[in-house]
Every structure is written in C-alpha cells, then in structure tokens.
Amino acid sequence: MLCSLGVTNGEVWKAALAGAEGPRQRSYRFSDNSCVEYPVYTLPDWRPAEWLGRQTAAWLSENRLLEDADFCMLLVSVRQALEDAGFSPGGSSRVGLVIGHENLGVVRLTDKFVQHQPELGRREREMPLFKQYQHEFFNLQTFPYLFYLAQLLGINGPSYAVNNACASGLYALELGRMMIETGSADLMIVSCSDYAHVSEYLWLQEKGFVSGRNMIRPFDLHRDGSILGDGAATIVLESEEHAARRGASPIGLYRGGRFVQDHWHMTLPDVSRHSYASVISGAAELEPDREIDILVPHGSGSTLWDRYEAAEIQRAFAGLERPLPAVTAFKGYFGHLLGASAMIETVLMLHCMKHNTLLPALNHEYPDPKIKIRVQTQAVSRTIRSAVKSVPAYGGFHAAVLFNKLE
Secondary structure, rough: OOOOEEOOOOHHHHHHHHHHOEEEEEEEEOOOOOOOEEEHHHHHHHHOOHHOOOHHHHHHOOOOHHHHHHHHHHHHHOOOOOOOOOOOOOOOEEEEEEOOOOOOHHHHHHHHHHHHHHHHOOOOOOOOOHHHHHHHHOOOOOOOHHHHHHHHOOOOOEEEOOOOOOHHHHHHHHHHHHHHHHHOOEEEEEEEEEEOOOOHHHHHHHHHHHOOOOOOOOOEEOOOOOOEEEEHHHHHHHOOOHHHHOOOOOOOEEEEEEEEEOOOOOOOOOOOOOOOHHHHHHHHOOOOOOOOOOEEOOOOOHHOOOOHHHHHHHHHHHHOOOOEEEEEOHHHHOOOOOOHHHHHHHHHHHHHHHHEEEOOOOOOOOEEEOOOOOOOOOEEEEOOOEEEOOOOOOHEEEEEEEOOOOO
C-alpha cells in the first residue's frame, strides 16, 4: 500500500493504528495563472524518482512517464509487493499482470485541457494543443500501461487492464484468480492506482460527490460526501502449489467472489433488485461452515449510498440466517481512491487479519437512526479468520470477495 498514511505497508499500518490526518488542499494552476484548490488525502513527501532509482527514473523520463503519478504509483506498489512476497519475475514461473484504473491516460489529458481552457476558445487550424499533447492522446489507449509495466518488471505472461469503477480492484482480483485456476499463470500481479486529478474533482463536485465539511464520515448521521485521495495497492496472487514450491508465507487465502451487473442507472443503485445483497451473501456462502468475522463495505460517506449499503448488508445476512460480522470502513484513513479504493481497502483488511486487529471506521461518531448496522468505532484485538470486502460501484458493478486466514 501507498497512500496518505505512508509509502510502505509498515508505515500505513502504524499510521492507521494511530488514526489519520485530514485532507490537504491541492492547488491546480490554469494557463491564465488563476487556480483552483481542492481537498485531497495526498501522498506524503512523494518523490517517485527516489523510490524507483536513477536508472528507472531516467527510463521513465525518456518515455514521458515520470510525471504520470498514476503509472509511477502502480510501479512502486508492484515492486514493493513483489519484494514483500519474496518473488522476482523470471525463471520458469508464468507471471501475469492485471491492473485496475478508472481512467489510465485519460485524466492527464483532460487535466491539460482544463489547464489551457483560455486557449481552447481560440479556433486555430493547426491544433497546437493536439500536437503538444499527442503523446497523452496515444495513452488514451490502455495497452501502453501494460506494455511499459511488463517491460520494466520482466513479465511475459497474460496481462489485462480492467475498469469497473470503484469495484475495479475486486474484478481485477477475480480475473487474476481465473488466470491461475485455468493454468494460464502460476502467479498474477494485481495492482490498482489513482491520483486525485483536478478534472476528477471538478466532475465529481458537480455530481454532489464532495464533502462540504472536508471529512469522510462513513455511515454517520452527519455524512455529506467523500474526499479524493492519492494511492495504490498491489496483491501478489499465486497458486498454493507455486507458493509451496518457493517456500512463500502467504498472508491469506483468496476464496473468490460474486459479481453482478446492475444496469439500471449509471450513478444510482436499483434498490428493488437487491443486487448488492446478493453478491455479499454469495461471497459469504463460500464460507458455509464459519462465521464472517469482518466486513469492509464501500463506506463512501454518501448520504444515499451509505444508507443503501447498510440496508443491503442487513438483508444479506438476515437471508443467510447468520450473525452480522463486525463492520468497518477505511476511507476516513486515506480518502476515496476511486478505481484503486477496493484494492487498497482489501490490502488493509488483510493486514487486519494478519495482526488480528479490527480497525475502526474513522469519523463515525453519531449513529444514523435510519442505518440499522452497528459500525466499529474502536480498535479491537480480535482473531480474524474470514473477511469480506464489498463494493456497490457506479456503472452497476456490484462485487464482494472472501478471504480466509491460513491456519
């Protein structure tokens, strides 16, 4: 994990136990020297060249990627995950790659057009802006990210890019699992990133996404929206046989998940179909003989979506006739990372399992009487053997996945 809490798993976990600082103001300057400021949970002291080394930084600069925070965060996260896993691509292992991101090269391009909006009013036949940013136009396609990462990491196996909005991380995990199960790879690197671009902020602010109080309050009575964050996270997913052959010490066992496409509305859930309850109960049923110890939902701090999530969680476990697990939410720690949110919250959930510690939902102070689930407000030492991460995303991408602790 790398996010506003730190740039290594150890830093992030230590900071999460201590709580978290709020967002900072990011300034974005237009070509006419005016600027817009917006709140972001920013990466601390982010210097990608120092993390990646002089040779890699020079290569990235040559390919105009060093200034691409989304790509650099992916690369740093993947390298750290491989180091933590004690694995280096090469040899006889078939290694694949799945990256999840909502925009890839798109947002950097739109940011530049936002920056130069005074110039866009001039009708010039030579299209100077296109000529200046044609490299970014090329990177509107998804394959360059896969190509550059594979080249830098030495990966020769299957590679994919997924975009399922805020559920991208869970869809990416499941795709990685299928590649291993079908024998297409022994090990899959699954990584997601997101940098809080100004164009994302402007679009989401117009949709009423942004908290007016500059605070994410998951499931709280006074919740009023989300705040963007910078960050990335990676999971190294491999078969049990491959892990055993190389003497690895896995952090957990990925059991799989359930996924539903609800195509009723782009940015609103269909409350009548209970699609979200179905994926949660479906993931929980992958563990029929054991209670679920922890559930980490999306918890975006949205007035509507949090209420919808809570009702669907309650419905899912009532239908299973099983006790409701401990419910917490993580966006108060590092913000809403959009396409990377599910992945980083999954990794933090796995660290809760590893350390047998249930982290609280930060900023949840006043229970909403219309929300019938009890949300964790204190850190608690507790054995966590099974954990579910769930997301109801824009675009109707509902997903839930299950992890077990390796005994």
